[in-house]
Amino acid sequence: MLHLPMDRWRDWIPSDCPGCGRRVGCQGLCPDCLTCLRPDAARPRCRRCAHPLNDAGHCPDCGPGTPAYDRVVAAFDYAGLGRDLVRNYKIRCRLSLARLLADLLAQSVRAAGSVDGPDWIVPVPARRAALHQRGFSPPAEVARLLARQLGLRHRLDGVRRLREGDRQVGRDRVRRLQAQTGAFACGVAGSLAGQRIAVVDDVLTTGATLQAVARVLKEAGAARVEGWVLARAVDHRACDSSGGRVLQ
Numbered sequence: 001m002l003h004l005p006m007d008r009w010r011d012w013i014p015s016d017c018p019g020c021g022r023r024v025g026c027q028g029l030c031p032d033c034l035t036c037l038r039p040d041a042a043r044p045r046c047r048r049c050a051h052p053l054n055d056a057g058h059c060p061d062c063g064p065g066t067p068a069y070d071r072v073v074a075a076f077d078y079a080g081l082g083r084d085l086v087r088n089y090k091i092r093c094r095l096s097l098a099r100l101l102a103d104l105l106a107q108s109v110r111a112a113g114s115v116d117g118p119d120w121i122v123p124v125p126a127r128r129a130a131l132h133q134r135g136f137s138p139p140a141e142v143a144r145l146l147a148r149q150l151g152l153r154h155r156l157d158g159v160r161r162l163r164e165g166d167r168q169v170g171r172d173r174v175r176r177l178q179a180q181t182g183a184f185a186c187g188v189a190g191s192l193a194g195q196r197i198a199v200v201d202d203v204l205t206t207g208a209t210l211q212a213v214a215r216v217l218k219e220a221g222a223a224r225v226e227g228w229v230l231a232r233a234v235d236h237r238a239c240d241s242s243g244g245r246v247l248q
């Protein structure tokens with residue numbers, strides 16, 4: 001009998017494309033949906049946070065200060081199909097999408113040349129209420145699968161929440177930054193000296209959460225912090241257009 005690793009079977013088992021519902025010969029998106037998901041390569045992006053630059057060539061999110069994180073790698077934009085996939089994963093709690101989303105993020109990480117970088121993959125910790133409601137942490141599930149795919153180490157407790165805080169939907173960047181300051185702590189204090197960390201999250205909106213997490217990791221000695229996110233919000237209003245349904 002032929003024995004193959006479980007991941008290899010996924011290339012041969014037909015399934016319905018999670019984007020359009022069309023039958024495809026493998027587990028994942030059909031070629032049309034994959035093309036649709038790809039960010040517009042012609043649009044210049046901020047080299048630090050991956051937000052498209054405005055007409056003047058400036059990043060609307062980075063502002064004058066230098067963020068604590070060094071770079072963001074995003075699998076796709078939080079728009080159209082990308083937004084649908086994240087909402088189905090987070091809001092409709094389709095945990096089965098975790099593998100596809102981790103695959104897409106792994107491809108972006110490889111394309112960005114980041115795969116040899118981090119010593120650890122660490123997820124942004126979920127709020128207790130959201131964890132209780134969903135039964136799983138969206139960033140943690142992706143971080144776990146991503147680490148396996150890329151052959152990297154992960155620590156689900158690398159960052160912990162000190163405060164639950166309110167949801168961020170509808171807040172502007174300044175209020176988000178204020179709300180997230182002091183909300184996190186390093187979960188492995190004393191062991192991060194010189195380490196390179198990839199912080200995994202589902203959606204990067206203004207970067208306030210990543211900024212707060214990166215700051216505590218840097219204060220704990222991390223040499224480099226990258227944000228690896230499923231979706232990069234390219235228009236913050238898009239994240240809030242669901243009437244506050246997006247859980248963060």
Ligand SMILES: [Zn+2]
Pocket residue numbers: 017018019020021022029030031032033034
């Ligand atoms: Zn499709």
Ligand SMILES: [Zn+2]
Pocket residue numbers: 046047048049050051059060061062
């Ligand atoms: Zn930027």
